[in-house]
Amino acid sequence: MLNNTTNEDYLSLKNYLSKCVNTTSKTFYNKELILNLNTRIKQIAFITYGKATLIKIDENGNKIILRELKEEDIFSNLFYIDSEDEIYCVSSSNITEVIFINYYAILKDCSMNCPFHNQLVLSLFDLIVKDNKELNEKIELLSKRTVRAKILFFLTKRSKDNIFRVTTSYKAIADYLSIDRSNFMRELNKLEKEEIIKKEGRKITLLK
Amino acid sequence: MLNNTTNEDYLSLKNYLSKCVNTTSKTFYNKELILNLNTRIKQIAFITYGKATLIKIDENGNKIILRELKEEDIFSNLFYIDSEDEIYCVSSSNITEVIFINYYAILKDCSMNCPFHNQLVLSLFDLIVKDNKELNEKIELLSKRTVRAKILFFLTKRSKDNIFRVTTSYKAIADYLSIDRSNFMRELNKLEKEEIIKKEGRKITLLK
DNA sequence: AAAATACTGTTGCATTTGCAACAAAAAGGA
């Protein structure tokens, strides 16, 4: 066991999992492929430790970072629509511990009214609701018509006390916002000139 | 009972609902407000008949159509992040029948290991997974960098036998794609000139 | 049936945007 988070949902999920559903757990190291989401095997993966990146490789072979997944996040091929020319996969960042849950194991009653099973499903339910919420936020972000609006929305949502720190890279953020990197830099410079933000290396301060 | 769908999940959900969870059901008429998603009351709504529109009203008062919801779709304020300056709401189109399920009623065990309750949760689980899938598809759509790519992705996904029919309006589609309407029309004309699509009124044919 | 509202189709134009290219800096690996 690599961490000792105090989150109740998380603890309970691990608890219920071990009690009634067959799962496999595996630890991954830097940039290992955790799951190719185009697989036919229906399963839900739960990150118990570490971070992961959900990547899309488009028809031109470009890697696009779709999401940064962290501890207590779930991901599953169930959430993605099969497409032949586009590949989705999840890759680990450094040490990442993942539990894989077979989807059919969740669906079927494991024994006569096993209470753990019920709790497990509720726990997963909560996690999907959370995931859903994040997706809706991303849709709202991507719906903004200009690069500026996207940047400001992103910074506002992600900053704490008006301060945002670039923990990944500017490139990764540009990819996440689905905008051109050079244009991203240009717009950040403009925003700084207009005194809407202040940029000091990897620290961005929102001034308004 | 207004419809007689044969979908198993749908039937089972209605079944399980009536057996163990307190719900309210209501019929709405044209453009009635079904739910203001900024409410604090945690509930999941399930459309049993009709259609509805998920609208966002932004800081400038512009209405933006975020989603078209149909029979067997669910929606909930749980899926949206509270924001003060932006309002989300769901409005009915013509006759729409909706079941409201209290979120806490789902979470708690209704009685000692009620099997209906378990099935109900699984049924909802399936619906959220479906919703999640749709959201991911929309993210993929909005991630496309050009108006042309967005249009072609949309047409490809929504067409049947390479034919897409505009059932709502060109304006609504432009809003959904989050692009300027006039530019949408311009790009459609270009695509027609380049013989990639054929446009006959409200019928669009994909030629390649 | 008339009036009001909403949608369609089009165009000009300023601005924004993505793209290509390249040097410099930083990070990662051997």
Next chain:
DNA sequence: TCCTTTTTGTTGCAAATGCAACAGTATTTT
């Protein structure tokens, strides 16, 4: 440590895009 790869910062430019405006059509309301 040196070497390789990735990221950062910048700029020019052509193309794409949003916006405003307006007339015509369709749809809805009174």
